[in-house]
Amino acid sequence: MSNLDYVRWFRDSTPYISTHRNRTFVVLLSSEAIAHSEITNIVHDLALLRVLGVRLVLVHGSRKQVDAELTSCRFVGGRRITDGDVMNTVLRVNGQIRSKLEALFSMGLPATPMHNTDLSVVSGNFIAARPIGVIDGVDHEFTGSVRKVHRQRLSNIMDSGAIVLLPPIGYSPSGQAFNLAAHELATEVAVALQADKLIVFDEAPYLTDAEGQRVDVIAPSEVSGFLDGQSESTRTLSLCLERAVRGGVHRGHLLGFGQEGALLSELFTAEGVGTQVSESNAGLVRKATVQDVADIVEIIRPLEESGALVRRSRDRLEQEIDHFFVAVVDGVVVGTCALYPHDREGELACVAVKPSFQRTETLNIGSSLVQTVVTAARAAGLQRLFILTTQAADWFREQGFEAQDLSALPMEHRKLYNYQRASKVMTKKL
Numbered sequence: 075m076s077n078l079d080y081v082r083w084f085r086d087s088t089p090y091i092s093t094h095r096n097r098t099f100v101v102l103l104s105s106e107a108i109a110h111s112e113i114t115n116i117v118h119d120l121a122l123l124r125v126l127g128v129r130l131v132l133v134h135g136s137r138k139q140v141d142a143e144l145t146s147c148r149f150v151g152g153r154r155i156t157d158g159d160v161m162n163t164v165l166r167v168n169g170q171i172r173s174k175l176e177a178l179f180s181m182g183l184p185a186t187p188m189h190n191t192d193l194s195v196v197s198g199n200f201i202a203a204r205p206i207g208v209i210d211g212v213d214h215e216f217t218g219s220v221r222k223v224h225r226q227r228l229s230n231i232m233d234s235g236a237i238v239l240l241p242p243i244g245y246s247p248s249g250q251a252f253n254l255a256a257h258e259l260a261t262e263v264a265v266a267l268q269a270d271k272l273i274v275f276d277e278a279p280y281l282t283d284a285e286g287q288r289v290d291v292i293a294p295s296e297v298s299g300f301l302d303g304q305s306e307s308t309r310t311l312s313l314c315l316e317r318a319v320r321g322g323v324h325r326g327h328l329l330g331f332g333q334e335g336a337l338l339s340e341l342f343t344a345e346g347v348g349t350q351v352s353e354s355n356a357g358l359v360r361k362a363t364v365q366d367v368a369d370i371v372e373i374i375r376p377l378e379e380s381g382a383l384v385r386r387s388r389d390r391l392e393q394e395i396d397h398f399f400v401a402v403v404d405g406v407v408v409g410t411c412a413l414y415p416h417d418r419e420g421e422l423a424c425v426a427v428k429p430s431f432q433r434t435e436t437l438n439i440g441s442s443l444v445q446t447v448v449t450a451a452r453a454a455g456l457q458r459l460f461i462l463t464t465q466a467a468d469w470f471r472e473q474g475f476e477a478q479d480l481s482a483l484p485m486e487h488r489k490l491y492n493y494q495r496a497s498k499v500m501t502k503k504l
Contacts, residue, residue: 087342094341095127097270098232100323102260102314104307105138107275107331108171116275117178119337120237121193129232131263133240134175135256139167153206156216156253164253168241172197175239194236200224201259203244203252218244218252220259223266261314265321272318272326273337278308279330280349287452291350291445294319315351326351358439359446362398362410367391369407370398374426381495382465383424399446401427401439411443413450416484420456422447425466444473452504459504460484462497475500 101120107113124130143163148155179195202222206214231238242256264272281289281300289300297316301309315326329336329348339347370391377383401409409427413420427439451459460483463470478499480488
């Protein structure tokens with residue numbers, strides 16, 4: 075990366091740095107992630123998040139490591155039957171994992187001017203647990219479930235600037251330790267804290283659609299539709315994200331632990347690299363109807379007057395309404411855009427959002443409009459989107475578009491290109 079590329083990347087990342095500061099993230103590192111060679115980089119990226127002001131709770135798994143220590147073990151319905159001897163192994167192995175993670179965090183941020191950064195990592199009895207008991211005639215002994223998350227204790231630790239590290243272990247009021255499922259623990263903690271994000275690391279870097287393409291953003295109601303053909307781990311973690319978001323967590327993220335820099339790429343770039351689960355954009359954007367024309371005219375008029383958009387008459391809008399989408403908040407049309415197919419390409423046009431909604435971080439209306447067009451274009455079999463813009467090139471770059479020269483336009487658009495407007499040509503591969 076050249077110095078100029080780095081400067082551009084840093085500038086593009088700055089809004090995300092501000093957005094994430096003082097937000098609460100719960101991160102799940104599966105036992106497979108702990109064993110992977112990329113774990114050192116993941117921990118260092120988590121340390122960077124803490125330095126940037128993110129409040130962190132880190133939950134880790136241990137099944138793979140416990141399995142390696144036991145010659146035999148019984149599972150029922152995917153749960154380990156934890157007798158006294160197994161529980162001793164679970165406690166010992168989790169102690170080793172804790173030491174490994176604490177050692178990695180103690181390195182600060184290697185190979186940077188902040189390598190001496192002092193990061194505190196705190197573990198403790200923050201989780202009250204209860205035994206699962208007897209299910210279908212099988213006593214699960216010391217296999218447990220979350221009874222209570224001590225939210226205030228966790229919050230106090232994060233307020234002090236420390237990272238909270240939670241092993242998949244909980245304790246009863248009598249002092250008995252119980253073996254917990256890490257994915258269930260992470261979900262319960264995220265919901266209890268009403269975290270801004272639950273981030274889970276899986277072998278799969280993201281969910282895919284029927285064509286094998288990455289699914290970047292979905293609503294909780296859509297998760298189950300993408301689980302066919304996925305591994306058991308991916309299905310389990312995806313359903314945890316669905317449950318967490320339905321329980322009030324703002325966003326869930328599925329990332330691949332084998333992909334270097336996945337955490338930072340997901341959090342500090344517009345396009346991301348994983349799959350995000352969010353209620354925020356569910357139902358926000360829909361196809362426009364003739365009844366929406368008046369609202370569309372109101373939204374685009376200021377941009378037409380400033381020269382940012384080409385003028386469109388009301389009659390033309392009514393004739394082309396089938397190409398338009400609108401974003402609706404509380405029954406009010408607050409944004410619009412259009413998709414015009416041209417053979418295997420599509421033109422994204424007339425992207426506009428009411429000024430009072432342009433900086434609504436929880437809705438991301440402009441990005442939602444673009445994402446809807448991307449989804450519609452893919453469904454229509456288009457291979458690329460292009461757009462002509464005079465004043466919003468930086469914003470479209472954040473949406474994954476790249477600047478091109480005039481030759482990137484379809485021939486009919488090159489013939490009609492207005493050299494006086496000098497619009498910039500940008501494209502996005504689908």
